[in-house]
Amino acid sequence: MKVRVRDLAVSYGDLDVLSGMSLDVAAGELVSIVGPSGCGKSTLFGALAGIAGEDGATVTGTVEVDGGPVRGAPFGLMPQQDLLFPWRTVLDNTTLGLEVAGTSRREARARAQALFEPFGLAGFEQARPGELSGGMRQRAALLRTVVGGREVLLLDEPFGALDALTRTAMQEWLESVRDRYGWTTLLITHDVREAAFLSDRVLVLSPRPATVRREIAVDLPRPRTRAVLTDPRLAAVEAELLDTLRA
Amino acid sequence: MKVRVRDLAVSYGDLDVLSGMSLDVAAGELVSIVGPSGCGKSTLFGALAGIAGEDGATVTGTVEVDGGPVRGAPFGLMPQQDLLFPWRTVLDNTTLGLEVAGTSRREARARAQALFEPFGLAGFEQARPGELSGGMRQRAALLRTVVGGREVLLLDEPFGALDALTRTAMQEWLESVRDRYGWTTLLITHDVREAAFLSDRVLVLSPRPATVRREIAVDLPRPRTRAVLTDPRLAAVEAELLDTLRA
Amino acid sequence: GSGASGPAGGGEPIRVALDWTPNTNHIGLFAAQQAGFFREAGLDVEFLPYNATAPETLVGSGAADFGISFQDTFTYSRAAGADITSVMAILQHWSSAIAVRADRTDIRSPRDLDGKVYAGFGGPGEVPKLQAVIRADGGRGEFATEILDTAAYEALYAGRADFAEPFAHVEGVEAELRGEPLKMFRFTDHGFPDAYNVLLAGNTTWLQENPDRARAFVQAVQRGYTLAADRPAEAARMLKEANPGAFTDDALVDRGAELLAREYLRDEQGRVGVQTAQRWAGFSGFLYDTGTVTGPDGAPVREKPDFSTWFTNDYLVR
Amino acid sequence: MSPVSTRSPVRTASAVSTRSAVSPAAPAPGRTTLLRRLAPAVLVVAALLTLWQAAVTLTGVRPQVLPSPLRVLEQGWAFRGALWDNALPTIQVTAIGFAVSLTVAWAIAIAVDFSPWLRRALTPLLVASQTLPVMAIAPLLIIWFGFGLLPKVLVIALVTFFPVAVGLIEGFAATDRSATALLRSMGASRLQQFRYVRLPGALPSFFTALRVAITYAVTGAIFAEYVGARAGLGIFMQLQKNQFRTDLVLAAVAVTAVLSIALFGLTYAVQRLVTPWYRGDHR
Amino acid sequence: MSPVSTRSPVRTASAVSTRSAVSPAAPAPGRTTLLRRLAPAVLVVAALLTLWQAAVTLTGVRPQVLPSPLRVLEQGWAFRGALWDNALPTIQVTAIGFAVSLTVAWAIAIAVDFSPWLRRALTPLLVASQTLPVMAIAPLLIIWFGFGLLPKVLVIALVTFFPVAVGLIEGFAATDRSATALLRSMGASRLQQFRYVRLPGALPSFFTALRVAITYAVTGAIFAEYVGARAGLGIFMQLQKNQFRTDLVLAAVAVTAVLSIALFGLTYAVQRLVTPWYRGDHR
Numbered sequence A, B: 001m002k003v004r005v006r007d008l009a010v011s012y013g014d015l016d017v018l019s020g021m022s023l024d025v026a027a028g029e030l031v032s033i034v035g036p037s038g039c040g041k042s043t044l045f046g047a048l049a050g051i052a053g054e055d056g057a058t059v060t061g062t063v064e065v066d067g068g069p070v071r072g073a074p075f076g077l078m079p080q081q082d083l084l085f086p087w088r089t090v091l092d093n094t095t096l097g098l099e100v101a102g103t104s105r106r107e108a109r110a111r112a113q114a115l116f117e118p119f120g121l122a123g124f125e126q127a128r129p130g131e132l133s134g135g136m137r138q139r140a141a142l143l144r145t146v147v148g149g150r151e152v153l154l155l156d157e158p159f160g161a162l163d164a165l166t167r168t169a170m171q172e173w174l175e176s177v178r179d180r181y182g183w184t185t186l187l188i189t190h191d192v193r194e195a196a197f198l199s200d201r202v203l204v205l206s207p208r209p210a211t212v213r214r215e216i217a218v219d220l221p222r223p224r225t226r227a228v229l230t231d232p233r234l235a236a237v238e239a240e241l242l243d244t245l246r247a
Numbered sequence C: 001g002s003g004a005s006g007p008a009g010g011g012e013p014i015r016v017a018l019d020w021t022p023n024t025n026h027i028g029l030f031a032a033q034q035a036g037f038f039r040e041a042g043l044d045v046e047f048l049p050y051n052a053t054a055p056e057t058l059v060g061s062g063a064a065d066f067g068i069s070f071q072d073t074f075t076y077s078r079a080a081g082a083d084i085t086s087v088m089a090i091l092q093h094w095s096s097a098i099a100v101r102a103d104r105t106d107i108r109s110p111r112d113l114d115g116k117v118y119a120g121f122g123g124p125g126e127v128p129k130l131q132a133v134i135r136a137d138g139g140r141g142e143f144a145t146e147i148l149d150t151a152a153y154e155a156l157y158a159g160r161a162d163f164a165e166p167f168a169h170v171e172g173v174e175a176e177l178r179g180e181p182l183k184m185f186r187f188t189d190h191g192f193p194d195a196y197n198v199l200l201a202g203n204t205t206w207l208q209e210n211p212d213r214a215r216a217f218v219q220a221v222q223r224g225y226t227l228a229a230d231r232p233a234e235a236a237r238m239l240k241e242a243n244p245g246a247f248t249d250d251a252l253v254d255r256g257a258e259l260l261a262r263e264y265l266r267d268e269q270g271r272v273g274v275q276t277a278q279r280w281a282g283f284s285g286f287l288y289d290t291g292t293v294t295g296p297d298g299a300p301v302r303e304k305p306d307f308s309t310w311f312t313n314d315y316l317v318r
Numbered sequence D, E: 001m002s003p004v005s006t007r008s009p010v011r012t013a014s015a016v017s018t019r020s021a022v023s024p025a026a027p028a029p030g031r032t033t034l035l036r037r038l039a040p041a042v043l044v045v046a047a048l049l050t051l052w053q054a055a056v057t058l059t060g061v062r063p064q065v066l067p068s069p070l071r072v073l074e075q076g077w078a079f080r081g082a083l084w085d086n087a088l089p090t091i092q093v094t095a096i097g098f099a100v101s102l103t104v105a106w107a108i109a110i111a112v113d114f115s116p117w118l119r120r121a122l123t124p125l126l127v128a129s130q131t132l133p134v135m136a137i138a139p140l141l142i143i144w145f146g147f148g149l150l151p152k153v154l155v156i157a158l159v160t161f162f163p164v165a166v167g168l169i170e171g172f173a174a175t176d177r178s179a180t181a182l183l184r185s186m187g188a189s190r191l192q193q194f195r196y197v198r199l200p201g202a203l204p205s206f207f208t209a210l211r212v213a214i215t216y217a218v219t220g221a222i223f224a225e226y227v228g229a230r231a232g233l234g235i236f237m238q239l240q241k242n243q244f245r246t247d248l249v250l251a252a253v254a255v256t257a258v259l260s261i262a263l264f265g266l267t268y269a270v271q272r273l274v275t276p277w278y279r280g281d282h283r
């Protein structure tokens, strides 16, 4: 198992957000997490990335990566609020993860620059984050995360602010490169179709305090193309997810 | 016409965002606006609400409300970034529009409080915005807007961060009360199904610089219920919208 | 004006501005207060709190009626148009002197000060005065000046400066008490005219309008300084009693008072307070000659005034 | 795998139990925490004093030049009555002066925030006001206002209003542009925009400035006593200095320092009360 | 409906053409804008000077107590050589002293930001350092460091480092917690967190503090000259004060004010260079 979580419990003061959550993610797998708003999805990511304590949470439980303690910074987190830094240009925002990892600025810029075109951000390299639209900010934040070169990606609603078209394009981009880089990915989404389309497995969380209520495997061939969207198996997964959520 | 916009053009320095946009919204109508990310939807709202100049835009054109110049503050804007104030509790954030309009604090609180339950925010009245999840923040921002009692609502992606279930519940809530209060509503969304479900008309914008590329009327009975979701006419509108966007 | 009423005419108190925190220069003032001389004269006297404003400015502008002054500051202020008159000489002679540390064997007389560092206060007449003394002693009068104001003595003691101009009866005593005595070169020993080191100045207009109260006040002060000249120990006690908490070192006050009584409070005829035109013309005339005195318009004045209009002995007991 | 308590958030595979990194783990809150918070300061001050004592003892420097801390303490204690009697008027004038100062700073900052014209008109004057040497204006103050409380209050206000005014002005100006825009879209008047956004947004900046200014308040009061005072720590210092009692001057300085530090500490308490939402991470 | 140009954003039905409310509409940028920006200050200063001139003429107050502004100007001009000769050393010592002050402030603020222990240990010391009356420590400085540049530089640093240090410390502490968290999640070291988030986040706060501190720099230098100097504006003031030349004292004060205002203005230029992303709405 790439990531192994056992009995993870997180609370903010009296508010129990996660209570004894356990989950496993295999290397190269894409696991989606769906659940009602406010159930604790973002909190789970915060706990995995080791920063839940930063805003006052009490965290207990075990997190293992590659069967051992977490070493270094294997998680690449794309937070729900994009958290672009106003004092950096868009380009320099996207190189942040690389710079922190010690990549030279020049090299980092070159690598990030290459993604501006497919991310629809070409021409905005030198803009400040405040000059971007909501969807552009989100794409910049995603770019920053995927270019950071971490083993496990934690994507919190990466496509939430995108229109249908841009969204599909970005999903397809992710599907096409995921394999190439061998990313293990955890994806929070509120779009069950997106979850079904992209995932190997989908975890449905219960309302707060969250536990894994149901785990649904998506048995569809990879790489997935637009054709999958009309596959009845996809519709079935979608329906099952909605049913579970409604329960 | 409740709202009449003619030849609205907005640019940020050299970047033309809107170029000669014209549109009309009748009283009580719900008009959705869809368009590619970064095309200028939020900018349009900023220009209507009279605040585009605030971040350096040049605005030309005409905006009329009820056939005359804009007087007072007829627009209730829900911005894409929720803009909850960290120094106010969630409850006091939601009463902001009322307080500005001169409603007493007590009265304002009572009115906002009544919506905390249907908005799934009960128990978080005294929390600070920083203690809310992404979806909860969005709901609080929507609550602040709808409780403000303005004639024209400008909702910028009000349900973007909500899971399918919560989203449906909120859409249904909006549909059920819209009529009662006689709100004229402009809604930005990237969800074509949502646009079709809620709207009287949908405006599809072109990429930047944006103009209205196509206007699609949704001829479905009101009030709309869950049953409409399976109506083939809805599916047809959805398909037409996607097609127009793809063009 | 109304002040022309009898000596007992109450009205507003007489305000006296001090130049410094209470010290032995003020001994007669406080002796007069403690011994009840003011009360006997029917006067209500108020010593203004110590402050950073020159007493000449306060007296000249009417913010005070009398104030402690010095012959050099008086000269500059009066030349610049201040409405002040000297009504009494407090110190009849120079008590301030050129001082070096007693262990400075290389400095035996003022001419050895050439090329040394002077710790000064920034007074306009200081440098010409010292130059004159050094030249009179056969030196060139060339030395560096560091303007240190209140830190001058510390600089002298620490050896950062070579000479300064302290009061023999204050800093001189203090240095001795501390066991690090100073070597003093008196101005008069080196061809320099004697001067009234400390004066009592009054507001000229006020004096003219209140001649009786002025006389009563000045005479009471004169009695106070006479007491200090006759019985310094008693006067020192009064000074201390009048300013509780102001003096931490009894010996400093007592020895200072003793020295004052012995050498400085009386003139050659043994009188207290009396001034002469000749003494005024000597040092003040010298200051005019240096070209550092400026008139009300800010332009240097060289032409000497009639110094006898600057002071009066009229209010004194003769 | 038995649960282990560690301070770092979940970064290890061994079972972790971590509590907020923000409020430091405190076994028993109250007294113990306070002690632990004060310990570093106490240690460093003690070390410095020891060094100073040793230096004085070793070099044998005259107490008129540099008295030992022990001597300062001893003499300060001996003169505690006089110190207290002089501290009282200084505290009084500090309180009044600083109150005036805050009022003036708020008034100016608000006026300037509402009128760009005033901003341009007043800024150079405000800066210039900080260049007035008290010595130069002392005679004017005395002649106009006598020796009462007023001139001293004016000096303190002059010395301390500026940091607060600048902090507020910049705090107001720096508030989130989009938050103001949102309020404008609600039809909020300039006054409402101020009340709902600019004012609360500027408070952190205000408290930073307040901390700077309050530090100058006591020193400003001592300074103000140069304008003329009968009693006060400044007068006491001058009296003792003129008698070469450096030890007592330093004792008065110590009293001043303690007063200032107390006022400085107070600002944190007030801030916590006034801006409960705001948590700088004073780690 | 012909297009009308108005400054208010689209709020009217009549055709509007509005340009950013941020950068005020400027027909010809360069000179005209500058003139319009300076106009309010010039007007107010002129009004005040006229008032002062009238007051002096009417009351007939002696110039030794309060000279008229015209006299100050006239005498200042007559003594422009002396003023210039004395301004130079003051400027020099200001520059050096303020450079040292900034260095110290940054060093302390960074150290304190990295170590909560240091924060607790140093804060009271920093506050206490602001309570040292220069008059009381001047003799010590002379004894230890002589008459050279050093004691003066120390005084300026002492007077000005504190606002900057406090501004920086609080600026560092106030940076967005979630931004720091994001960097931590990237495995950023404490140093990297500082460099990428806390440092840029604190810059606005730094510049606010800088403006307060730089205002004190020139005054601090003048103050420092009390510690002992041969020339300088402070010495000039003392000399003229002793000669009862209030007009020349005020002329020197005016020079000080102009210097301070110039330095103050400079901070805005530097800020625009260093933090181009940051726009407080200095409307």
Ligand SMILES: Nc1ncnc2c1ncn2[C@@H]1O[C@H](COP(=O)(O)OP(=O)(O)OP(=O)(O)O)[C@@H](O)[C@H]1O
Pocket: A130, A131, A132, A133, A134, A135, A136, A161, A163, B012, B015, B017, B035, B036, B037, B038, B039, B040, B041, B042, B043, B044, B055, B056, B080, B208
């Ligand atoms: N403050 C600004 N300064 C400069 N350019 C800006 C600013 N705000 C927006 N823009 C630009 O205007 C264009 C339109 O932005 P807008 O926010 O209106 O897009 P949008 O249609 O709402 O997109 P999205 O769906 O992603 O939110 C974008 O290209 C953006 O870069």
Ligand SMILES: Nc1ncnc2c1ncn2[C@@H]1O[C@H](COP(=O)(O)OP(=O)(O)OP(=O)(O)O)[C@@H](O)[C@H]1O
Pocket: A012, A015, A017, A035, A036, A037, A038, A039, A040, A041, A042, A043, A044, A055, A056, A080, A208, B130, B131, B132, B133, B134, B135, B136, B161, B163
């Ligand atoms: N800093 C905080 N302090 C206190 N409570 C918090 C904090 N952050 C989150 N919470 C609470 O934890 C719960 C879970 O929040 P979380 O952000 O994990 O939800 P989520 O599943 O991501 O929801 P959404 O889909 O709306 O983003 C919420 O009830 C929220 O109020």
Ligand SMILES: [Mg+2]
Pocket: A041, A042, A043, A080, A156, B133, B134, B135
């Ligand atoms: Mg979330």
Ligand SMILES: [Mg+2]
Pocket: A133, A134, A135, B041, B042, B043, B080, B156
């Ligand atoms: Mg948008």
